[in-house]
Amino acid sequence: MESGTNLLSQINSPADLKPLNVEQLRSLAEEIRVYLTECVSKTGGHLAPSLGVVELTLALHKVYDLPKDKLIWDVGHQAYVHKILTGRRDQLPTIRQHGGLSGFLRIDESPYDLYGAGHASTSISAAMGFAKARDFRGGKESVLALIGDGALTGGLALEGMNNAADDGTNITVILNDNEMSIAENVGALATYLSKLRMEPMYQFAESTAKGVIKGLPLGSGLITKAARAAKHTATHFATPAHTGLLFEEMGFHYIGPIDGHNVEALIDVFNHVKKMKGAVLVHVLTVKGKGIPYAEADSRTYHGLSKFSPDDGKMESKTVGVSYTSAFADTLCDLSETDDKIIGITAAMPDGTGLNKFAKLHPERYFDVGIAEQHAVTFAAGLAAENFKPVVAIYSTFLQRAYDQIVHDVALQHLPVRFFLDRGGLVGDDGGTHHGVLDLAYLRCVPNMVIAAPKDTDELRAMTRFALAYSAGPIAVRYPRGGARQLTHEDSPEIILGKAEILQDGDDIALIGLGAGVEIALDAAALLADCGVRATVVNARFCKPLDAETILDVARRCGRVITIEDGVTPGGFGSGVLELLADNGVMVPVARIGLPDEFIEHGPVPLLREIVGLTAPAVAAKAREMVGTRRESGYAAV
Numbered sequence: 001m002e003s004g005t006n007l008l009s010q011i012n013s014p015a016d017l018k019p020l021n022v023e024q025l026r027s028l029a030e031e032i033r034v035y036l037t038e039c040v041s042k043t044g045g046h047l048a049p050s051l052g053v054v055e056l057t058l059a060l061h062k063v064y065d066l067p068k069d070k071l072i073w074d075v076g077h078q079a080y081v082h083k084i085l086t087g088r089r090d091q092l093p094t095i096r097q098h099g100g101l102s103g104f105l106r107i108d109e110s111p112y113d114l115y116g117a118g119h120a121s122t123s124i125s126a127a128m129g130f131a132k133a134r135d136f137r138g139g140k141e142s143v144l145a146l147i148g149d150g151a152l153t154g155g156l157a158l159e160g161m162n163n164a165a166d167d168g169t170n171i172t173v174i175l176n177d178n179e180m181s182i183a184e185n186v187g188a189l190a191t192y193l194s195k196l197r198m199e200p201m202y203q204f205a206e207s208t209a210k211g212v213i214k215g216l217p218l219g220s221g222l223i224t225k226a227a228r229a230a231k232h233t234a235t236h237f238a239t240p241a242h243t244g245l246l247f248e249e250m251g252f253h254y255i256g257p258i259d260g261h262n263v264e265a266l267i268d269v270f271n272h273v274k275k276m277k278g279a280v281l282v283h284v285l286t287v288k289g290k291g292i293p294y295a296e297a298d299s300r301t302y303h304g305l306s307k308f309s310p311d312d313g314k315m316e317s318k319t320v321g322v323s324y325t326s327a328f329a330d331t332l333c334d335l336s337e338t339d340d341k342i343i344g345i346t347a348a349m350p351d352g353t354g355l356n357k358f359a360k361l362h363p364e365r366y367f368d369v370g371i372a373e374q375h376a377v378t379f380a381a382g383l384a385a386e387n388f389k390p391v392v393a394i395y396s397t398f399l400q401r402a403y404d405q406i407v408h409d410v411a412l413q414h415l416p417v418r419f420f421l422d423r424g425g426l427v428g429d430d431g432g433t434h435h436g437v438l439d440l441a442y443l444r445c446v447p448n449m450v451i452a453a454p455k456d457t458d459e460l461r462a463m464t465r466f467a468l469a470y471s472a473g474p475i476a477v478r479y480p481r482g483g484a485r486q487l488t489h490e491d492s493p494e495i496i497l498g499k500a501e502i503l504q505d506g507d508d509i510a511l512i513g514l515g516a517g518v519e520i521a522l523d524a525a526a527l528l529a530d531c532g533v534r535a536t537v538v539n540a541r542f543c544k545p546l547d548a549e550t551i552l553d554v555a556r557r558c559g560r561v562i563t564i565e566d567g568v569t570p571g572g573f574g575s576g577v578l579e580l581l582a583d584n585g586v587m588v589p590v591a592r593i594g595l596p597d598e599f600i601e602h603g604p605v606p607l608l609r610e611i612v613g614l615t616a617p618a619v620a621a622k623a624r625e626m627v628g629t630r631r632e633s634g635y636a637a638v
């Protein structure tokens with residue numbers, strides 16, 4: 001291995017790391033940081049999380065032998081270095097691009113991606129599965145879960161720990177503690193971890209111990225004490241008795257805290273941990289965004305972002321116009337000024353949902369419960385039971401985590417929890433784990449649930465006011481990522497439960513859109529008008545309850561229906577319309593335009609919509625085909 005610069009170009013698999021010494025690893029880390037930042041500046045992505053685990057990833061791939069040893073990543077947004085080191089260095093410029101690398105791990109992308117993710121808190125449970133599979137087949141490999149301090153606030157992580165620490169199997173949990181979730185980490189666990197961060201870690205091998213201790217952010221007195229303690233330790237870790245007690249009491253061997261940027265110490269620790277038996281928790285301290293000043297200084301912004309200048313981090317301009325997120329958040333803030341019953345709840349996504357604005361206005365009525373969607377929903381149910389107005393602002397995809405809470409705690413008890421589902425529909429670069437496309441289907445079958453979807457941001461403002469005033473039971477308002485073309489006019493009718501809005505009349509076909517589907521329907525109607533086909537366009541507004549009167553009327557009058565939704569068609573809005581027509585004996589041809597019964601890849605939303613046929617030209621072509629059949633019986637073909 002040539003030493004000196006450009007080691008990165010010589011790393012084509014983790015095996016290439018084995019001969020490197022500590023100095024070479026340190027310079028490789030710096031090369032990786034530069035390359036990573038350059039690439040992500042052009043594609044956008046999760047910069048700060050990956051910058052924070054450069055040394056940690058190098059040490060893991062240096063000590064362990066993937067894919068024989070199993071490393072399971074939590075979320076996977078911080079695994080760009082892992083991808084670089086496992087044969088995908090040259091593909092990094094394709095990350096999160098259509099047809100390119102996923103922004104998370106994927107079993108089908110690389111043999112080194114032992115398990116996929118995207119949603120948080122899954123790694124320990126999955127690693128437990130790998131560990132027991134190993135035990136059943138008499139394997140000897142190491143099984144590790146790498147989880148962040150934010151992901152550790154998820155109930156699933158604690159469920160996994162509870163089982164892992166009790167089972168007796170050999171499993172290692174690496175806690176990447178950077179004190180950050182997307183925003184600052186929250187909760188009692190975060191407070192406990194910050195106490196542990198203050199504890200020095202003593203460990204053997206005097207040279208390493210001194211190295212580790214020197215790197216720790218401690219006062220000199222503690223360093224002397226720790227260095228003295230290091231002298232007498234021989235072949236075991238000695239940590240202050242109360243360090244890691246929570247984990248120790250659960251049954252983990254707690255090792256830490258360790259400087260997560262000291263690659264020498266990390267290698268030394270993992271070489272020892274590799275030989276340990278039972279459940280081990282290695283507490284690694286890192287800095288999110290490490291090594292790139294603007295990312296270190298503001299890892300909340302540089303957690304995940306679009307294109308930016310690698311020199312100074314300046315981002316390209318955001319989406320033009322008002323975003324759905326802002327329309328919701330601004331309206332909620334307005335309402336909350338005169339209604340102190342409104343409570344804002346987020347599961348670790350204050351910025352993405354817009355609740356950060358509400359938090360500034362009413363810190364006492366704002367709750368970031370951590371990555372704990374199930375708790376968020378049942379917490380809201382308790383508040384609603386006591387006549388407060390809890391608002392759960394959440395990404396559609398992450399609400400999937402709390403399905404039973406929606407059913408069992410909220411809907412079954414008719415509790416008026418207000419759900420605002422951001423990122424409803426295709427989201428783009430995050431891909432299949434993050435598209436919020438199941439919500440219409442998974443919510444529509446829940447009794448007592450009301451589901452509304454605005455055609456633009458002005459209508460979202462109106463729906464937000466409607467939802468806060470609605471108290472007969474749970475209501476979900478879902479809207480897409482980003483902004484929208486304004487379709488609302490001053491004479492648009494007010495929002496009335498279960499009432500649709502007719503946007504234009506035409507007797508040849510009825511185009512019934514929901515949410516983002518309305519704009520597509522209007523554009524398709526314009527295309528159809530150019531070839532003499534007259535379409536009625538309906539803004540459904542509600543997926544549940546449907547506006548039965550309007551839908552039955554337009555179906556009877558036009559004789560054929562196309563429904564359009566940014567969600568899966570199986571069980572979605574269009575299925576609801578189909579059921580309504582069938583139940584009322586209106587047997588007309590119906591085409592459901594939406595997303596197919598398959599997971600959709602990552603890529604720009606317009607391209608993804610083109611691929612699945614969720615576009616105005618596709619709707620118009622379908623309509624011409626359907627009208628054509630009627631035209632044959634007495635109408636001029638179009």
Ligand SMILES: Cc1ncc(C[n+]2csc(CCOP(=O)(O)OP(=O)(O)O)c2C)c(N)n1
Binds near residue numbers: 075119151348371
């Ligand atoms: C179930 C779920 N809820 C929310 C998110 C959004 N999310 C992605 S990363 C992240 C923070 C993760 O924090 P941590 O585990 O500490 O990793 P770090 O970014 O600090 O490396 C959140 C909330 C998610 N991916 N999954």
Ligand SMILES: CC(=O)[C@@H](O)[C@H](O)COP(=O)(O)O
Binds near residue numbers: 046077118304423
């Ligand atoms: C990794 C993760 O789950 C979040 O960072 C998510 O990628 C944010 O999505 P938005 O970019 O739509 O806010």
Ligand SMILES: [Mg+2]
Binds near residue numbers: 151177178179180181
């Ligand atoms: Mg973190």
